[in-house]
Amino acid sequence: MDAPDPRALHDAVLDWYDVHARELPWRGGSATPWSVMVSEFMLQQTPVARVLPVHAAWLERWPTPAGLAADSTGEAVRMWGRLGYPRRALRLHAAAVAIVDRHDGAVPPSYDDLLALPGVGDYTASAIASFAFGQRHVVLDTNVRRVLARTVTGTEFPAPAVTRAERDVATGLLPDDEATAATWAVATMELGALVCTARQPSCGSCPVADLCAWHAAGFPAYEGPPRRGQAWAGTDRQCRGRIMALAREADSVSSARVEAAWPATEQRERCLAGLVADGLLTQITPGRWALPR
DNA sequence: TAGGCGTGGTC
DNA sequence: TGACCAAGCCT
Structure with missing residues (x-):
């Protein structure tokens, strides 16, 4: 099974997103870059449903990076609540301080400037640049990786870490137009989050089921190296x-x-x-x- | 680069 | 029912 035609993939995913996109507070024209940035930190390994109330309270208390930067790290950790990985709260605070110091208090639009902030890696920098500033970036999160693994590569799951080949696939699929690329990024993520899910994908209602290499191959089971588990009790x-x-x-x-x-x-x-x-x-x-x- | 780092929901 | 999973980052 060959990789699907990029234009057909784009059209199907973008049309689907147009109808099925969730309305989230960090999406849409009224969301500030800071709101997007806060959401990206909170969503690192934490589900949307748990982020929603904390994100709202956070922005009410600290509507700007300067507000957070002026408060203590302890208050940031307390407001973080039970989102998990509280070092993210520390890093978000440190990022706010850096934004005040280096960028006059405004979330920078440049990928490189974003990447230089504490707690911001390739994914988060791309996501903020794309979602908050409408730029054209490859946004490779766990959802997008799974969608591309299935539709393009024909495997159930992506490799444990991002490979060169995988990044090349994502780059080759990125629409040329800046605004379309930004929508493509969020749309593929949304498809992975809502339809092309890890455990029980809803292929019956998937807009790209008839283009999907994994589907065409008869849903072969994952054969890669075992995926990393997380020990918990007693750790x-x-x-x-x-x-x-x-x-x-x-x-x-x-x-x-x-x-x-x-x-x-x-x-x-x-x-x-x-x-x-x-x-x-x-x-x-x-x-x-x-x-x- | 593999492993450490929270928390809770799901099947 | 205990794995597995959830918009990763850092060392």
């Missing part, structure tokens, strides 16, 4: 999460409370030290911790 991650939950809920936390939450001494001490080293926690007195003031 440092769980321990750190437990401690951070305590710290978010109170002005400060005693060592007795931490000990009750995580009895294993060695691991508890290691995680406490790690959280302090990461800037997520401060030791305010011997045996008492708090979010950074």
Whole structure:
């Protein structure tokens, strides 16, 4: 099965998006670049449904990068709530500070300037440049990678890490026109999020089912290397999460409370030290911790 | 580059 | 019911 005709793919995906796009607060003409940027940080590994309320509260409190930059990192971590990976809150705060310092408080439109910000990698820089500024960029997130793996390459899942060949495919498929390219980026992501999903894709209602190489090949099962699992029970991650939950809920936390939450001494001490080293926690007195003031 | 890093929902 | 998954980044 050959790769589908690019124009047919474009037309089908763009037409589908025109009808089925979700209305999200960080989309549409009224969304500011800052709103887009905040959403991209929050959506790194966190589902849309959980991001929505936190994103709204965040923008109400800090409508601009300068507002966040003027507040403490601890407040950012507290507002982050239970989105997970709280270091993202730290990085978003640091990015806001950098935007004030280097870009007069305005989210920069340049991919390179965006990429230089803390917590911004290739995906996030491309996404902000594309979604907030309408530029033409390859936006390769997990959704787009899965859509291209299936429709173009004919495999159920993409490789564990982005390959050169994969990037070439995405680049070759990017529409020439800037505005169309930006819509293509968000439309392919949306298709992956709503239809071409990881576990039970809705091929019956997919606009490109008749163009899809994986479909044409009879849905061959994934044969690549095993995909990375995430250990959880008993890990440092769980321990750190437990401690951070305590710290978010109170002005400060005693060592007795931490000990009750995580009895294993060695691991508890290691995680406490790690959280302090990461800037997520401060030791305010011997045996008492708090979010950074 | 592989592994660490939160949290909760789904089937 | 316990894997698997969710708009990744950093070291």
